[in-house]
Every structure is written in structure tokens, then in C-alpha cells.
Amino acid sequence: MIRGTSGVALLAAALLLGGCVNIGAGGKPPAQLLSLTTKAVETSNLPRIAGVGQPIVIAVPSAPAAIMSNRVAVQDGPVSIAYVKDAVWVEPPVRLFQRLLSETVAAKTGKVVIDPRQFAVTPGIRLTGQIKSFGMDARSGRAVIIYDAVISRDGGKTVEARRFEASEPVAVVEAVPVGIALNAAANRIAEEVAAWVG
Template sequence: MPIRLALPAAALLALAGCFGGGAPSQLLTLTPSQSRPAASPQSAGQGAAITVVDPTVPQALRTTRIPVYVSDTTIQYLEDAAWVENPGVLFGRLLGETIAVRTGRVVLDARQYSQDPGTRITGQLHRFGLDPARMEAVVVYDATMPRGAGIVTNRFEARVPVAEATPAAVAPALNQAANQAAEQVAAWVGGG
């Protein structure tokens, strides 16, 4: 019996170490504004699927913390706020779900496909945090996809007002901005 208790205690101590001495009281995530219904199978012919690759992110977003863009050259992090995963992974998943709902096409995660990824959507998530000067949650994403014999790229930006610089205010605003940016990308993908 003491061995069983020692293992969970060790796991909790390891988790606490990840967050600088204390685990956060809650972790934040993104949720799509619309989701595909359950039990609605889809199929795609050769080359007809879309594969969404998790966006690359700058060093400031290679963390579960929420950046506060104090100036063009200074970034801080919002106190007591942590994502459940890296924001690039969260946004990639949200983007895939949004494209599937908005376009009706089969959308695959880059880790899912085995032979035929179809159209690959790649990109970079440049900003995903709080702009305190304008008190807005901001999401900036550059998307790239093949079109015809070449490739096309486009920048998408969404901003949502934030009442105060707290996790309770910033997280829902970032979720809304992420959904707006994902809907812009889905409209662009669907139009091509």
C-alpha cells in the first residue's frame, strides 16, 4: 500500500516542478465555435483530403504561457495562465476542425495520413496573446497551400477586445480570435 501512495505523490511533485513550484489551478484550451456532428462518416477520393500541419511558432510561443506583447521588442507573460498544450498544437487542431465544418471536406491531422495527404495546409503562428496597448487578444497566422502549379500564402489576423489582463478575460478572447482566424483560413481554403 505505501508503494501505491508514493507513486502518485512523486508524479504530483514532478508536475509541480513543471510550473515553477505549484501547479496552476486550471489549464486553458481552445474550443471550436462549431464542431462536426458525431456519427457522420466522410470519405475522400485520391488527393481530395486536406491535411492541416501544426503551425510553426516563434520561441515566444514554444511554451504553454500566454504572451503579452508589451512592445515590438518586449514580451512578458500573463501571470497565472497556462495552456494545456503549446498554442501551435491547439490552433492547428482548431483550424482542422473549422476547415472540416466550413468546407465539408475530409480533414486529416498530419500524424494521421499514411499515403495521400491531399492538400497540405502549413503555416506559422506569429502572434497568439495579448496586445496590452490596445487591450485586445491577437492572433496572426500565415497559411500556405499548393494551388495550381505553385503555392499561395496569405496572412490572417483577428483581434478581440479584452476587458482586463487576467486569464479569465484573456482566454475567452483568445479563443474567439482563434476561431475568427480559423474561419478566415477556411473561407480561403474553400474558395480555392
């Protein structure tokens, strides 16, 4: 039997609702919505300062249509995709993942990380990418995330590309266990990305 991912520090992966959300016309609201929470901890409350060309911008990644929805995809065959019953993200996972990356990179590097939707500045580092997988692989019984990242430094003078992959075992394919496993996998990738960004 596959052992489930530890829930330590991941309780916030499921946000309980009081029945105020309705998914779809006439549908019942989910018992909980899933989110992603960073494990990285800010070590200082001191302000961060970045000059022109120094901030890091992390863009919302692109993704296939199956991942762009608020549901958790299950790859149950070479060409077939289903969804985990009652598993609904609080917002599209591409935005959750971008926020997790931003928080983790900021905490791990101590650098200024800005959201491209909020600031019109010239970044020193720009991180973009595509999520290839973000859900359950029913064949392996694991939650899988694959992120193809592209980083441009020095205002685009140098460009690097790298693939990041992480997976976690899931004992029972249900909303909360899958959400916890995906949160753990996302944090592993975010920490690797932070080390790469430097």
C-alpha cells in the same frame, strides 16, 4: 473602459484542474489550464470519403520561441515580452490552433481533414503556416493572433499565401479573460481559413 469578450460558448476555454499538475520545479499548479475550442458544429454524422489526392492535411504551424511555450505571451513594448500571470495552456498553442483549424475546416467544408502525424497519404490540399502573434498586446489592450498561411493545391501545382489577423478586447489581463479572447480570435481566423480552403 474596454469591454470584455462574450463568454457564450467559450466556457471550455478554461479547463479546471484538481491540483494534480505542477508547472516547474517546486511551483504551484495553476488554478486552471487554457485550451481552444471550436465554435463550428458538425451537421452530419455520415462518413466522409476521400480518394487519393483529395484529403486536406493541416500541419502544425511554426512559431517564435515565445509562442512555443505553454505560457501566454504579453507584448508590452517594441522589444519586451512578459507573460500573463497564472495563464498556462494545456499544451503548446501551436498544436491547439492546428486542432482547431482541422475541426473547423472539416465542419465548414464537409471534406476529409487528416493529421499528418497519423496518416501517410497524398493530400489534395496541404495547409502550412507560421503564427506570428498569439497573445496579449498590452499597448492596445487586445488579444491578438496573426497567422501567415500557405496552401498548396493539386499536389503542389498551385501555391497561395495569405495572412489572417484577428483581435479581441480584454478588460482585465488575467488568465481566463485572455483565454476567452484568444479562443474567440482563433475561431474567427479558423472560419476565414475554412472559407479560403473551400
